[in-house]
Amino acid sequence: MPTKTTAHRPPTRPRKRRVTIADVANELGVTKGLVSRALNDYPDISEATRERVRAAAEAMGYRALSHARAIRTGQVRALGLVIQLSDHDGQRPFLADLLSGISQAASAADWTVTIATSTSDADTLHQLGHLADAHKADGFILPRTYEHDARIDYLRAEGLPFVLYGRTADDTGCAWYDVDSGAAMAEAVALLAGLGHRVIGFVPGATGTMYDRLRREGFAAGMRAAHLDTAPVSDPACDRAQGAAAARALLGRDLPPTAILCATDAAAVGVYDAARAAGLSIGTDLSVIGYDGLPEGAVLDPPLSTFHVDAARAGARLTDLLIRSIAGEDPADLRDLDPATFRPGGSHGAPTLTPAELAARVAHSNHVSNPGRER
Amino acid sequence: MPTKTTAHRPPTRPRKRRVTIADVANELGVTKGLVSRALNDYPDISEATRERVRAAAEAMGYRALSHARAIRTGQVRALGLVIQLSDHDGQRPFLADLLSGISQAASAADWTVTIATSTSDADTLHQLGHLADAHKADGFILPRTYEHDARIDYLRAEGLPFVLYGRTADDTGCAWYDVDSGAAMAEAVALLAGLGHRVIGFVPGATGTMYDRLRREGFAAGMRAAHLDTAPVSDPACDRAQGAAAARALLGRDLPPTAILCATDAAAVGVYDAARAAGLSIGTDLSVIGYDGLPEGAVLDPPLSTFHVDAARAGARLTDLLIRSIAGEDPADLRDLDPATFRPGGSHGAPTLTPAELAARVAHSNHVSNPGRER
DNA sequence: TGAGCCTCCGAAACCGGTTTCGGCAAGTGT
DNA sequence: ACACTTGCCGAAACCGGTTTCGGAGGCTCA
Structure with missing residues (x-):
């Protein structure tokens, strides 16, 4: 145990131990692997067993830990968003609605949203790189696109999924949503x-x-x-x-x-x-x-x-497109253009x-x- | 391998394999454990070795995967924020600045921010519960406090760290920041x-x-x-x-x-x-x-x-207080009141x-x- | 010189999941 | 009756880290 600067820790943090996949397996007298495969719809599990496992998991309140799963699968079920807040930035007031749309749609698909903010184009790229490097997100939403956008170049080079809010000069291989x-x-x-x-x-x-x-x-x-x-x-x-x-x-x-x-x-x-x-x-x-x-x-x-x-709608659509892109759909099929209303x-x-x-x-x-x- | 609906996956996603702790260990001819302890400032590592490990890790571009670490430590180095966006909600316009402050401070401490939005008090509690249950955050920032706040009751009961933006009727054991x-x-x-x-x-x-x-x-x-x-x-x-x-x-x-x-x-x-x-x-x-x-x-x-x-300042202060609270400092010492400027x-x-x-x-x-x- | 104590490191278990592999038993075809 | 599938499951490796444990070697001190 590191000595470090572990300051005053409160008397006892009660934290009940959460139910793991092993608990479910023990309860049923089967192995962890069986439970995992049953819950993830592997084809080599009989329907009866699958149902038995589902029921037990449900009853015991088992919920898989996304970061434990991520270490093997490489997916954290989170989407990333880097918001650039320059002083002369028109999108500030719509941010709330955009986030609302994104978060709502993400939550409905059991994904979460990781955000970062930045103060300049260079900083944006840096934050994006950080989120990608730390693998805090499986894909990114890029608001306020430029004709020539360094973020796109970066994510393309890294092979990371993304979706644009707005279009760009060369959108080959880009998923995007825009308001016309x-x-x-x-x-x-x-x-x-x-x-x-x-x-x-x-x-x-x-x-x-x-x-x-x-x-x-x-x-x-x-x-x-x-x-x-x-x-x-x-x-x-x-x-x-x-x-x-x-x-x-x-x-x-x-x-x-x-x-x-x-x-x-x-x-x-x-x-x-x-x-x-x-x-x-x-x-x-x-x-x-x-x-x-x-x-x-x-x-x-x-x-x-x-x-x-309708920024909320935009957020929801972007989230949908991004998740589908991460799932492997062809970005060229993931494009959407809505009208603005006078x-x-x-x-x-x-x-x-x-x-x-x-x-x-x-x-x-x-x-x-x-x-x-x-x- | 599950058959599932694994749709059209792009030709080849190149993704270079990232450098793991084992790579660093091999390079140095030591064990993973040694590298981990060296990097985490364990006292049983000689200063010379520690430096050697640091240099190698740096040179090889090693960065620990937070979710791999989380499975053992239980800390994901993320702070959670549930934003309630009722229609008659005064905080909308400050959201951008608040987020900016939070994210900036978090990023500086190598933390990230996970957000969710909600449309009602009940939904807020639900989203909070979801984030906590999925362990997507180690602690929470609670904006717009009520005199009697169900979020506080919940987090108290769960023993999860949190900090209030605003005060509350009974703030025993609560960290908070407020503008007077x-x-x-x-x-x-x-x-x-x-x-x-x-x-x-x-x-x-x-x-x-x-x-x-x-x-x-x-x-x-x-x-x-x-x-x-x-x-x-x-x-x-x-x-x-x-x-x-x-x-x-x-x-x-x-x-x-x-x-x-x-x-x-x-x-x-x-x-x-x-x-x-x-x-x-x-x-x-x-x-x-x-x-x-x-x-x-x-x-x-x-x-x-x-x-x-100054919402950006508020965000930064809140983040600081929350991180310190998660680190174990006594919440009663983590309170701050700033003046508003006319x-x-x-x-x-x-x-x-x-x-x-x-x-x-x-x-x-x-x-x-x-x-x-x-x- | 031998007991006792550090210092520093290797080995291995562990965290909570996923995925591969092999094998048993039942069914199928001839 | 025998080989061949097929369905279904257990065993174990694996992912990338962290943490515990024990022991080798050097030092001090009586």
């Missing part, structure tokens, strides 16, 4: 165009992420379908401040957009700031549509029109101004309000 | 009283939770200290709608409060709704202070004055109206605005 945000962007453009908007601005999201590419493409496709070509696109914006800056830039153009479509709600919140500063009323002077269904959007005035993503707020409507009139309004407001007022 | 929200409530009252408010309303949180009791007590203590006794307390409010209802009730009194203190930001958002509906301007006509530091508060107009809780927004200020004047304003607005207008 590109289609949502196109839908939003069609909606705005139908209301009469002719100049529609776009605020993209984080560069390098796959969702950004897909939403840009969706926006462009929507514009083409509406036969519009005047499409000012701002710099990327991932948070409120960047969203405000993007909106200022768009509104400062000679022919500013009468509607701004944001790849993320986080940016849309900033658009509200900029619009307010420019004396524009949202929903009339300027239409805004976001994407994500952020809680903040609902408390804005007017409430933000946006697309809602949730109208009060931030979009028919244009009340032409772009030229809007430009005049903005210029005027820049004149009267003392510069640098915005909080 | 009671003191925050008292501080808010002192602030409002200092500004000249004489009638201050209180909107409590979820009944049965320990935080609700502590914040009520903190509010009461603050009122006593400020020598104020007119303290209307509304029904509990845990979400926006309930917060609005609570505010309407408070404002409908003969002598309505000129400031409303909310146990949670979620309720405070509803207070904004009610105030707006009553034609009151927040920060002047009516002061509002919340607690939690909800992101929604920052996008309100004016931004909500509230108390910020984050002023624009929602509080000196009263511009007396309660009587406020009552008149409210009554007037009830008259002019057509009823049932509020969204």
